[in-house]
Amino acid sequence: MASTVTLAKPLALHWQQPGPRLFATIKGLLFLLCLLPLAQLLWHALLGHAVNPIEDLTRGLGTWTLRFLLITLCVSPLRALGAPGWLLRLRRMLGLYAFFYACLHLLTYLWLDQFFDWGAIVRDIVKRPFITVGMLAFLLLLPLAITSTDGWIRRLKRNWGKLHRLVYVIAPLGVLHYLWLVKRDLQSPLIYAAILAVLLLWRLWRYLRPTLAARVK
Amino acid sequence: MFPREITAMLIKTLTDRLSAADITPQEVYLNRRQFMAGSAGLLLPVSAIAALPAAKSPLSTSEKPNSRDDITGYNNYYEFGTGKDEPALYAQRLKTRPWTVTVDGEVTRARTFDIDSLLKMKLQERIYRLRCVEGWSMVIPWIGFPLADLLKQVQPTSRARYVAFETALRPGEMPGVARRVLDWPYREGLRIDEAMHPLTILAVGLYGEVLPKQNGAPVRLVVPWKYGFKSIKSISRIHLLEKQPPTSWNMAAPNEYGFYSNVNPAVDHPRWSQATERRIGEFFKRKTLPFNGYGEQVAGLYRGMDLRRNF
Structure with missing residues (x-):
């Protein structure tokens, strides 16, 4: 009789509150999953008969930086829509992957596009708005990546949350x-802009809701 | 529809992989292509692959041409989509026969040329550098004839100061024109002296064969000292006129693309530098040359002009 009592937890409970081992497995799998785009990009550039492999690599890394930023911004809305709480514990890794892809994207520019010609790079940053904003976004990512450790979260207390709102600018x-x-063809960037707009407007609405509700009363 | 396209892609990939024109003697390679085309024909109709005999030209560069795969797999031809790989996938729908090119306007003998009569012109191989405004370049073995040879036949009047070109507009065959990325049909233009220059050709072939559709079949312009977008593809009309004609990229963004659009490392695109370029297939970038290296032949056309203002 006792054996029926010690039967495994129902599946739904596993989903809501995975044990430490299951959570570690989920986290490990996500870690590997996030490396797949890099593997695909390198495979395509090095072995895939690409005509312009360096451009494909640079563009691909930039695209994945943007995608990881948007994926990271999806965590809170998903949580509000009823996703289990442990999703929040994966957000740091997703954000750090955005930073990781941003670093590689920047490296392809500095190395394969400019060949570390620092004079030309500085002129580029000053003169070309698209490079200026790209570099600015990268610089703003730096403090977020640095303060992503448990130690910094403890030290900064409430200010940590405020600092990490920088992602709404980045x-x-x-x-x-x-x-x-x-x-000329703005279709693809406009799709990213639309998704980002939804994610940010949802936050604005959630932020203003209490004030608006109070006013109605 | 779908499986057919996949089959066509597979066959194209297979034939292109097997062609390797730069290492196989051309005769052997042509026979093999004909064999491949023949066996492919059992599955679906493939446009005829015809060899085009052409004389060598002293105007060709001695630089090593890019591979056929590079030239036919990386194209800007927005009528078939804005991705570089889309023209190779979708341009095969374009019906290039029958095809005519109407030449009219300020001429004494306006005429409509059939594509067969253009293929019978005195053809030459012209190996030219091509520099794209986006910052990459290739070396391409075109086959064609000087545009001047065609224009002389229609006898331009003294008022013919410019030449306007128009790409065919076929919404049923060109999936890209459903979106107004550019104001269709694609239009380009040259000054009459640029059009009559011996370097300016109408190309009907590439790598010893008729022009692949993604490269602008059946007939396109090639002006090697200007950015690639000036070299308009799949021409259906040539119109001579007194005033400077409107041109597609200039209409789309006049501050970024001028009427002349001569390759010029000293005049940057407003959003990116034009000082260097990546030759497709090379790791390091090259310095871009004024007039794409054809300055000796063409700089005289622009004597006294401010090329910063007339970019």
Whole structure:
């Protein structure tokens, strides 16, 4: 009889509150999943008979930076829509992947596009708005990546949350960087802009809701 | 529809992989292509692959041409989509026969040329550098004839100061024109002296064969000292006129693309530098040359002009 009592938890409970081992597995799988785009981009550039592999790599890394920023911004709305709480514990990794892809994207520009010609790079940053905003977005990502550790979260207390709201500036700069780079066909950057707009407007609405409700009363 | 396209893609990939024109003697390679085309024909109609005999030209560069795969797999031809790989996928729908090119306007003998009569012109191979405004370049072995040879036949009047070109507009065959990315049909223009210059050709072939559709079949302009977008594809009309004609990219963004659009490393695109370029297939970037390296032949056309203002 006792054996029926010790039966495994129902599946729904596993989903809501996974044990430490299951959570570690989920986290490990997500870690590997986030590396797949990089593997695909490198495979395509090095072995895929691409005509202009360097441009494909640079563009691909930029696209994935934007995608990871948007994915990170999806966590809170998903949580509000009823997704389990442990999703929040994966957000840091998603954000750090955005930073990781941003670093590689910047590296392809500095190395494969400019070949570390620092004079030309500085002129580029000053003169070309799309590079200016791209570089600005990267610089703003830096403090977020640095303060992503448990130690910094403890030290900064409430200010940590305030600091990390910088992502609401970084993501639009990233979309603008893409929009200003495109020659004529704005369809793709506008899709990113629309998704970002939904994610940011949802936050604005949630932020203003209490004030608005109070006024109605 | 869908499986047919996939089959066509597979066959195209297979034939292109097998062609390797730069390492196989051309005769062997042509026979093999004909064989491939023949066996492909059992599955679906493939446009005839015809060899085009052409004389060598002293105006060709001695630089090594890019591979056929590079030239036919990386194209800007917005009528078939804005992705570089889309023209190769979708341009095969374009019906290039029958095809005519009407030449009219300020001429004494306006005429409509059939594509077969253009293929019978004295053809030459012209190996030219092509520099795209986006910052990449290739070396391409075109086959064609000087545009001047055609224009002389229609006898331009003394008022013919410019030449306007128009790409065919076929919404049923060109999926890209459903979106107004540009103001269709695609239009380009040259000054009459640029059009009559010996370097300016109408190309009907590439790598010893008729022009692939994604490269602007059946007949396109090639002006090697200007950015690639000036070299209009799949021409259906040539119109000579007194005033400077409107041109597609200039209409779309006049501050970014001028009427002349001569390759010029000293005049940047407002959003990116034009000082260097990446030759497709190379790791390091090259310095871009004034007039794409054809300055000796064409700089005289612009004597006394401020090329910063007339970009």
